Amino acid sequence: MRVRDRSCALLLATLVCAPAEGQVILHGFAQAGYAARVTGATLPSGGGDFLVGEERLQLSLSGRIPAQVGGFAAKADFFHDAVTGKVGLEIREVYLDVGGGTIGARVGRQVITWGTGDLLFINDVFPKDWTALFTGRPLEYLKVGSDALKLTGQVGPVGLEAIAVPFFEPDRLPSAERFFLFDPFPQITRRTSEKPRTDLGNTELALKVSGSLSGWDLALYAHRGYYRTPIMVPDSTAAAPSLLLRYPRRNVYGASARGAALGGVVSLEAGYYDSREDRSGADPLLPNSQALFLAGYQRQLSADFTVGLQYYGERTLRYDRYLSNLPQGFPRQGELRQLVTARLTRLSKYQTWKLSVFGYWSPTDEDFYLILEVWHSLADGVWVSAGANVFGGRSKTSFFGQLDKNDNVYVNLRYEF
Amino acid sequence: MRIFRFVAAALIALSLVAGEGVRAQETQSPAAEEIMRRLQQAFFYAGQDFAAKVGMRLVDKTGHERRRSLTMLRLNAKEGRNQKYYTYFHAPADVRGTAFLVWKYPDKDDDRWLFIPAIKLVTRIAARDNQSSFVGSDFTYEDVSGRDLGADAYKLLREEAMAGRDCYVVESNPKAASAFSRKVSWIDKTSFLPVKEEYYDVQNELFRVFTADEVKEIKGHPTAVRRTMKNLKTGHYTEVVFENVDYDAGLEESLFSERSLQTPPAKWIQ
Numbered sequence: 001m002r003v004r005d006r007s008c009a010l011l012l013a014t015l016v017c018a019p020a021e022g023q024v025i026l027h028g029f030a031q032a033g034y035a036a037r038v039t040g041a042t043l044p045s046g047g048g049d050f051l052v053g054e055e056r057l058q059l060s061l062s063g064r065i066p067a068q069v070g071g072f073a074a075k076a077d078f079f080h081d082a083v084t085g086k087v088g089l090e091i092r093e094v095y096l097d098v099g100g101g102t103i104g105a106r107v108g109r110q111v112i113t114w115g116t117g118d119l120l121f122i123n124d125v126f127p128k129d130w131t132a133l134f135t136g137r138p139l140e141y142l143k144v145g146s147d148a149l150k151l152t153g154q155v156g157p158v159g160l161e162a163i164a165v166p167f168f169e170p171d172r173l174p175s176a177e178r179f180f181l182f183d184p185f186p187q188i189t190r191r192t193s194e195k196p197r198t199d200l201g202n203t204e205l206a207l208k209v210s211g212s213l214s215g216w217d218l219a220l221y222a223h224r225g226y227y228r229t230p231i232m233v234p235d236s237t238a239a240a241p242s243l244l245l246r247y248p249r250r251n252v253y254g255a256s257a258r259g260a261a262l263g264g265v266v267s268l269e270a271g272y273y274d275s276r277e278d279r280s281g282a283d284p285l286l287p288n289s290q291a292l293f294l295a296g297y298q299r300q301l302s303a304d305f306t307v308g309l310q311y312y313g314e315r316t317l318r319y320d321r322y323l324s325n326l327p328q329g330f331p332r333q334g335e336l337r338q339l340v341t342a343r344l345t346r347l348s349k350y351q352t353w354k355l356s357v358f359g360y361w362s363p364t365d366e367d368f369y370l371i372l373e374v375w376h377s378l379a380d381g382v383w384v385s386a387g388a389n390v391f392g393g394r395s396k397t398s399f400f401g402q403l404d405k406n407d408n409v410y411v412n413l414r415y416e417f
Numbered sequence: 418m419r420i421f422r423f424v425a426a427a428l429i430a431l432s433l434v435a436g437e438g439v440r441a442q443e444t445q446s447p448a449a450e451e452i453m454r455r456l457q458q459a460f461f462y463a464g465q466d467f468a469a470k471v472g473m474r475l476v477d478k479t480g481h482e483r484r485r486s487l488t489m490l491r492l493n494a495k496e497g498r499n500q501k502y503y504t505y506f507h508a509p510a511d512v513r514g515t516a517f518l519v520w521k522y523p524d525k526d527d528d529r530w531l532f533i534p535a536i537k538l539v540t541r542i543a544a545r546d547n548q549s550s551f552v553g554s555d556f557t558y559e560d561v562s563g564r565d566l567g568a569d570a571y572k573l574l575r576e577e578a579m580a581g582r583d584c585y586v587v588e589s590n591p592k593a594a595s596a597f598s599r600k601v602s603w604i605d606k607t608s609f610l611p612v613k614e615e616y617y618d619v620q621n622e623l624f625r626v627f628t629a630d631e632v633k634e635i636k637g638h639p640t641a642v643r644r645t646m647k648n649l650k651t652g653h654y655t656e657v658v659f660e661n662v663d664y665d666a667g668l669e670e671s672l673f674s675e676r677s678l679q680t681p682p683a684k685w686i687q
Contacts (some may be wrong), residue, residue, distance in 0.1 A: 027510060027513065029510070065682060071683070097680070100680060103533075103587075104680070111536060111537045112537060113510070113537045113538045113539075137534075138535075139535065139536060140535035140536050142536070143536045152676075152680075154671075154676060159675070159676060210675075212675075215520075215528055217541065217675070232499070258541050259528075259541075260526055260541075260544075261423075261529055263526070263545060264543040264545065265541045265542065265543045267541070293551040298541075298542070298543045299543050299545065299619070300544065300545040300546050302546065303546050303548055303549040303596070304549055304550070307545060309654050347550075347553075349554045350475065350477075350550065350554070351550060351552070351553030352553065352654060376509070378485055379481075379483065380483050380508070380509035380510070380511075381509045382511075383511060388479075395501055414511075414512035416511045416513075416624040417510050
C-alpha cells in the first residue's frame, strides 16, 4: 500500500509538472457516481443497496513526440470506492503512436472498438465492463483497455489493423457480492479463477480489413483468442469441492457493412464463434460454436429526435449435442437466442438536455433490460446524468432475467477540464 | 411606299421592344438564381480547399455563455458539387477529440461519421435533417455547409444598400416543407457574400437573423470571418469567428477518411 501511495504521488507530481514542458497537454475530469438498487431485496452475501459509490479523478496527458515520430497519451484514474472503502489507481490507457500515414503502430494499453452494433457486440471481441453498463456509469467505462500492439496500414483504399494482445484481459462481470445473479453451483463456495498464462503462444491476435464501396463501410474481421466470460469447472477430486473459472479458446470470423439506405443508416454484421476446445459440442461445460448476426437501422425522425432499431440473433451450432449432454437440472438455452433493441434519443434546449431510452428485449428468452437516462450539460465541461436500469424476465436464469432484482437508479456528475 | 416603310419600322421597333421585354422577363428570375449560385460559390465553395480554426460563442438570453472551438477542413470535389468536411473539436472539454466527417452530395443525403474518442468508436450517423442544430448552436448543418440550390425558388426583390454595401435582396421560398417559410438575403454585389439574412417562420414572423459582421479578403477570397446567427424567439445567439483561415492549402483526399477520425491529422489540427 505504501509503495502504491508513493507511486501515486509520483505520478501525480509528474502529471502536474508536465505541462511546464510545453509539449504535453494535461486534461482530465473529476467525477462522482452513485447507483443504488431500488428493489428493496437483500443480497444473500449481506451487501447493501449501493452498487456504485465512487469519486474519481482522471488525469490525462497527451502530446506529440518530437521529430515527427508520433505521439503518446496516458489516462490514469484515481478513485475512492465508497462502497468498499477502497482507494485505487486504474491505468485506463497508456500508449505510444509511431508513424502513421501508410503504416503506423500504437503500442501499449489502449481501448479498441470494432463492429457496428449499438450495445450489441459480435466482432468487438475486446474486453468490456458489463458492471459499468448495468450501473449507469458513463459509456467509456463499458470499454476496458487491452495491453496490445496495434499495427495500422493503408494500402490504397484498403485499411488494415493487426493487433497482438499478449496479456489476457477478461470481461468484468457483475459479482455476487453486489448483484443478484444466477449461480448454477450455489453449494460450491470455493472458487479460483485461471486466466490464460502470459505465454507468447497464448497471445491473442486480431485482424481487421476495411474499405468503402459506393458509400458503404465494409469490414472483415478475424480473431484468435479466448472467450472473455469464464466457464465454471467443478473439481470434486479435492477434499472440498471447488470451482475453477477459466476462459476457453475461441476463434472469431466476421464481416460487417454499414451505409446510408432507406432514409437512414443501415448496418449488417455477422460472425462465427469457433469454440476451439469443444468443436463437437460434446462438453456441456464449454460453449458450443455459434453463428451470430445483427441488423440495425437508425433514422433521424426530426431535427433533434433519432430512433435506432436492431435485431440480433445467436444460433448455437451442434445444438443436438448440447441437448443430449446437458446435465439434469441445468437451465436449457434455446437454439436461437434473439434480441431486439430500440434506442430513442431526444436533444433539446440547444443540445444541453438529452433524453434517451435504450431497451433490449428477447422474444426467445422472454427477458428485457431497459436503460432510461436524462443528461444535462450545466455549463461547458460540466454535466450530470441520471437514470434507471430496469431488468426483468420470465426466468431467473436467462441473461437479463437473472438480474431482475438489481433494478437500480444512478446519478453521475462530471467536470472535465 | 411610305406607309410600307412606316409599318416596317413599326414592326422592327415593336419586335425590338417585345424582344427586350421577353429578355427582361427571362433575366429577372434567372438573375435571382444566378445571384444565389454565385453566393453559394463564394460562401461555401471558395477555393479548392479551405481550413480554419473556428471559435463559437453560444449565448442565451440571460447572457450565459458556452464556447466551442473546432478545426474545420473542407475539400471540393475536382468535378461536380460534392464536398467533404472534416471537423475536429478542441473544446469544450467534454467533446474534446470528437471528430466529425461529412461527405456532402447536393442531390442526396450526406454521409456522416462521428468519432467518439472516449471509446474509440467510429459510428455513422443518420443525416436526414440538415436543419438540426450544429453542435447546439443557432447554426444548422445547412447554415454551415450550404443549402441545396434546387431546394428553393428565388425572387430578386430589389437592390439596396445594407451595412454600407450595395446589395441584391433575394427572397428564397422553400419548395418543400422546411424550418422556415421564406428567407430574405442581402447579398453583396461585389463579393456575393450574404451581408444579412432573415428567416421567417410559417406564421411569417421573423425568427432568425444572420449577419456577416466582418469580412476579410484571404488569398483573394472575401471571407466572412465573423458572423452571427440570432434566434429572436429564444433570445439565444451564436457568434462564430474564423481564425487562421487558409484556402488552397493542399488538403489531401485521404484526410477526409475514417482514419483521420481515429488519428487526427496533427499537421492540420492546431
